[in-house]
Amino acid sequence: MADTIRVAVIGAGGRMGREVVKMVLQDENMTLAAAVSPSAGPVDAGSMVGVNPCGVTVSADLETALSDARADVLVDFTVPQAAYGNTKTAILHGVRPVIGTTGFTPEQIDELDKLCQERGLGGLIAPNFSIGAILMMQFAAQASKYFPHLEIIEYHGDQKLDAPSGTSIKTAELIAGVRRELRQGNPNEEETIEGARGGYYNGFRIHSVRLPGVFAQQEVIFGGFGQTLKIRHDSYERAGYMPGVAVAVKKVMTYTGLIYGFEHIMD
Structure with a gap:
């Protein structure tokens, strides 16, 4: 044609x-x-x-x-x-x-x-072309207005070259666009093993898991008084x-x- x-x-x-x-x-x-x-x-x-x-x-x-x-x-x-x-x-x-x-x-x-x-x-x-992943990012940005305490955990196979993933960075950018920087946790917190608390971004943390057998997943965990909210997306094939x-x-x-x-x- x-x-x-x-x-x-x-x-x-x-x-x-x-x-x-x-x-x-x-x-x-x-x-x-x-x-x-x-x-x-x-x-x-x-x-x-x-x-x-x-x-x-x-x-x-x-x-x-x-x-x-x-x-x-x-x-x-x-x-x-x-x-x-x-x-x-x-x-x-x-x-x-x-x-x-x-x-x-x-x-x-x-x-x-x-x-x-x-x-x-x-x-x-585009860091991610999955329509479900895009919705996960947008929902997370909306939730951060009401639950400003959060952490991102992303999971990929052990051969992925970059950490954190582009999807988690894009998620963090969307959240930072609607949430004021808030440094979370105890101000006297100390890592006894370097990197244990993950990467720092705009006051919250991003954790990268790399394991064989994993394809691509990400969850954003929000914490509030007496409750938590988890928004998660899982991809199973390309x-x-x-x-x-x-x-x-x-x-x-x-x-x-x-x-x-x-x-x-x-x-």
Whole structure:
């Protein structure tokens, strides 16, 4: 179809990248324009992800792929060290970035937003594409107005590179936006083992659990007089993120500028 969105996927050979390739191939409103994975080799992208061959050969180089593909959108689920460069490359090629990788600094986000504005492109950086996780974050921010004493505990597999997770940081930012800084706990508190109380953010703590067998969970625990409130979200497989990615790919075609946070494009 001539009016389908042409999507390039970088990190296509990774666990999230493979799910994105499958999602694009199965969505009638999208066409797979390119798949990039330096380690996958020149294989058919459909065959690589376990579906019918699609006629798109996996490329090793993003610049070459974008030059040849006429892509509208680039989806990136790679690593923090590569995501900034990939995003900038996409924008300079006139391709709208949809980024599920964390680790961007505020200065980098501002720079990329300006590039998008200059070129009339929409873009999105989202720490989490799970609609349930976004709701968890928004509910937690609302609850913090009434329960200002809280802690965040996030759980991921032991191979995750960053701690705390991008989702927990985004949750903390949303909470800090509606809650005055309140330093919790006993003012004379002392850690007898370094790090026992977790990372400090705006007066509360973030704890990162890393264990094999865990996929992705987060809970925000609120404490008040005689009661506690827990808001928790559990993800069990990567396919659960794909409805959100599909929404993002379609939405970035409709606005200009780089948005940080999936919650800003939810209807």
